[in-house]
Amino acid sequence: MAEPASRLxxxxxxxxxxxxxAFHSIGMTxxxxxxxxxxxxADVSGVIDEGRFVSVIGPxxxxxxTLLDIVGGLLEPTDGYVTILGERVTGPRRDTAMVFQExxxxxxxxxxxxxxxxxxxxxxxxxxxxxxxxxxxxxxxxAGFEGHHPRQLSGGMKQRVAIARALVMDPRILxxxxxxxxxxxxxxxxxxxxxxxxxxxxxxxxxxxxHDIQEAVALSDEVWVMSHRPAxxxxxxxxxxxxxxxPDVIESPEFQTHTNRLWELLKVEADKTLGVGAVG
Amino acid sequence: MSAAVETDLLGRAETQTPDRxxxxxxxxxxxxxxxxxxxxxATRVTDLVPAxxxxxxxxxxxFVAGWVYPHLVSTVRAVIGGFLVASLIGFPAGFLIGRSxxxxxxxxxxxxxxFAVPRIIFFPILLRIFGVGESAEAAMxxxxxxxxxxITTAAGVREVNPTLVKMGKSLNLSTWQMVGKIxxxxxxxxxxxxxxxxxxxxxxxxxIAEFFAAKAGLGLLVSRAYGLxxxxxxxxxxxxxxxxxxxxxxxxxxxERRLRAHVA
Amino acid sequence: MSQTVALxxxxxxxxxxxxxxxxxxxxxxxxVTRGGLIGPLTAPPPSxxxxxxxxxVGTAQFADDLGRTAFTIGAAFGIGFLLGVPLGVLFWRVxxxxxxxxxxxxxxxxxxxxxxxxxxxxxxxxxxxxxITIAALMALIPIALNTMVALRGVNPVLHxxxxxxxxxxxxxxxxxxxPAATPLAIPGVKLGFIYAIIGTIAMExxxxxxxxGFRAGFNYxxxxxxxxxxxxxxVVFLSVSINYALGALERRIRRDML
Numbered sequence: 038m039a040e041p042a043s044r045l046x047x048x049x050x051x052x053x054x055x056x057x058x059a060f061h062s063i064g065m066t067x068x069x070x071x072x073x074x075x076x077x078x079a080d081v082s083g084v085i086d087e088g089r090f091v092s093v094i095g096p097x098x099x100x101x102x103t104l105l106d107i108v109g110g111l112l113e114p115t116d117g118y119v120t121i122l123g124e125r126v127t128g129p130r131r132d133t134a135m136v137f138q139e140x141x142x143x144x145x146x147x148x149x150x151x152x153x154x155x156x157x158x159x160x161x162x163x164x165x166x167x168x169x170x171x172x173x174x175x176x177x178x179x180a181g182f183e184g185h186h187p188r189q190l191s192g193g194m195k196q197r198v199a200i201a202r203a204l205v206m207d208p209r210i211l212x213x214x215x216x217x218x219x220x221x222x223x224x225x226x227x228x229x230x231x232x233x234x235x236x237x238x239x240x241x242x243x244x245x246x247x248h249d250i251q252e253a254v255a256l257s258d259e260v261w262v263m264s265h266r267p268a269x270x271x272x273x274x275x276x277x278x279x280x281x282x283x284p285d286v287i288e289s290p291e292f293q294t295h296t297n298r299l300w301e302l303l304k305v306e307a308d309k310t311l312g313v314g315a316v317g
Numbered sequence: 318m319s320a321a322v323e324t325d326l327l328g329r330a331e332t333q334t335p336d337r338x339x340x341x342x343x344x345x346x347x348x349x350x351x352x353x354x355x356x357x358x359a360t361r362v363t364d365l366v367p368a369x370x371x372x373x374x375x376x377x378x379x380f381v382a383g384w385v386y387p388h389l390v391s392t393v394r395a396v397i398g399g400f401l402v403a404s405l406i407g408f409p410a411g412f413l414i415g416r417s418x419x420x421x422x423x424x425x426x427x428x429x430x431x432f433a434v435p436r437i438i439f440f441p442i443l444l445r446i447f448g449v450g451e452s453a454e455a456a457m458x459x460x461x462x463x464x465x466x467x468i469t470t471a472a473g474v475r476e477v478n479p480t481l482v483k484m485g486k487s488l489n490l491s492t493w494q495m496v497g498k499i500x501x502x503x504x505x506x507x508x509x510x511x512x513x514x515x516x517x518x519x520x521x522x523x524x525i526a527e528f529f530a531a532k533a534g535l536g537l538l539v540s541r542a543y544g545l546x547x548x549x550x551x552x553x554x555x556x557x558x559x560x561x562x563x564x565x566x567x568x569x570x571x572x573e574r575r576l577r578a579h580v581a
Numbered sequence: 582m583s584q585t586v587a588l589x590x591x592x593x594x595x596x597x598x599x600x601x602x603x604x605x606x607x608x609x610x611x612x613v614t615r616g617g618l619i620g621p622l623t624a625p626p627p628s629x630x631x632x633x634x635x636x637x638v639g640t641a642q643f644a645d646d647l648g649r650t651a652f653t654i655g656a657a658f659g660i661g662f663l664l665g666v667p668l669g670v671l672f673w674r675v676x677x678x679x680x681x682x683x684x685x686x687x688x689x690x691x692x693x694x695x696x697x698x699x700x701x702x703x704x705x706x707x708x709x710x711x712x713i714t715i716a717a718l719m720a721l722i723p724i725a726l727n728t729m730v731a732l733r734g735v736n737p738v739l740h741x742x743x744x745x746x747x748x749x750x751x752x753x754x755x756x757x758x759x760p761a762a763t764p765l766a767i768p769g770v771k772l773g774f775i776y777a778i779i780g781t782i783a784m785e786x787x788x789x790x791x792x793x794g795f796r797a798g799f800n801y802x803x804x805x806x807x808x809x810x811x812x813x814x815x816v817v818f819l820s821v822s823i824n825y826a827l828g829a830l831e832r833r834i835r836r837d838m839l
Contacts, residue, residue, distance in 0.1 A: 543699045563691070
């Protein structure tokens, strides 16, 4: 079995920066009050083509979330910049929508009111936003729950609300920060399968952060392996498992090859991290 | 908030940087300066506010000439007495209520209801029972401090990690050992808070009681001076009361902090 | 928990136990006072207390006192709330202010604010002002502190969410922060109300010439012991009911918004 070829990403090779989301030598250094600078990200470059599902995996605390925050416009990188369709990202914009790991539902609002939140803030007309929301709610499999409150929902359902809220904005790229990290194993698999189905229907660009290798391989077209801090993209592994993909792709031997490969890559980085000491 | 993080009096996590502390102290001195300035201004505006220096000298005189002492002692005695009674009942009762789910269900509404009642209203009853004097004041302090101590103790006991309790039982600890080796150390921060609040409330209760009817005490000094229009003396004792409240609270809080650092 | 018959189960229900305890206490008191163990000048039998209460409740003086006390409590809480919430927001937004004012706030919380009465009297004159001010001060502190804590307690992910959908400042406050913080701040508001009650009654008791609190002290001084107890009962009943109502409101808000 030939191993999938890997390549190091760059802003000019292997993708069209004008069409997708491009990282141009992103660097991020945090300065705290005690004037100790931590360089979270050293130099990250890459392109996420339109309609590609890209996962980022890496050891804990290596800066994956930081990268996401930068793309989402929540953080300004100390070096480099991100472009979306050639336009520089300077703050949160309609192109990007985020899904967080922790439960981010507004507990005093119903499911419908939660899903329209972004549209409401953008002052979209009420009838329109509710119509769009209902469509998306159906898409994520929560039809019938529009009037429910988050406390009546399970963890997996709440994350689907978060996904719906992001999708209804019709973003160019969906940014997902370990969205299933807080869920138990079974729920994770179920919602993961749901995400596959939803993605097939919408075909958005996705930047997906996870520490779960199987999840990354099952969902993505491409997996970026991040090094430990200060982070760079160590490797890009294309996932050639075909589309549309069904959840039982997990059982295929090709799947195994990919996960083994990634496991090896990650192990090296994780060992380095542990050797350096507790990651702060 | 993790137990390992030091908290200030308002419960905020502390991030110590030396420069900041000077800023805070400076700010506080500034506030005091403003208060003194406002006071001086008030002196000009009305006859009913005595001059600052007169008040300060009167206060000093109280200690030098000694007219403060008997009253100070009386107040302190009542506070300590009341607080002890409240503790002797409150801590064990709080412990029992916190430990037993059923007892909690029975007594919680009673306790929170009792907390909402202004305890001063019972003072005449205490006066009828004890007569005017320190005992009535101490009793007043006791019933005032009892409920906060009880509530915080119960809450603290409830928050003790049930795994620790399980471990204790598996080691076959006697009840006293459980209390001493598991519950008290684990609930120590909450207990300290209860201790501090209980003391403050005892102090407040005694002063208020003395205001109404007493033979001696700082509260009596204030109300007497007020009645006789001895304004410098009245203000002087008020300041003394404020200082005692501040000093007492700070000391207990420092102690609480040390305990927290120890336990965390 | 022993496996008991249905009757035994009833006796273990908390509400039943509670009311039984209260009933036993009252009955015991009735017996002890009628039997002469406690003299009438110390405490009359509960039945006599209730009779005195019944006599009082219909009178115009009672209505006047009640109205006066209610007004004072309302005003004290209103001021405490209207000043306390913004102060709490200030403490949250500008932590330096919170740190600097910390010792002063704690001292105020730990001392009998009653002693400021003569000072306020000098500044405000002989009216309801000083009493309302002191009771308002007592209510203000827990409201301010709790507002600050509630704002800090809002899950930071909600802030991130609002930023990611490009909320403007006013939108953030209105749509996210206030609804998220309100259920957390409610206990402080409830405590503030309780302190407004406690402060008002205490002040009336010692310093006023009208009001429910005053009337209890007045009857003590005049040796009208049953009437004194009647007013004690009024205060107890009022504060317990208000506390219960506030608690129900708190539970409702927490249920709907938390």
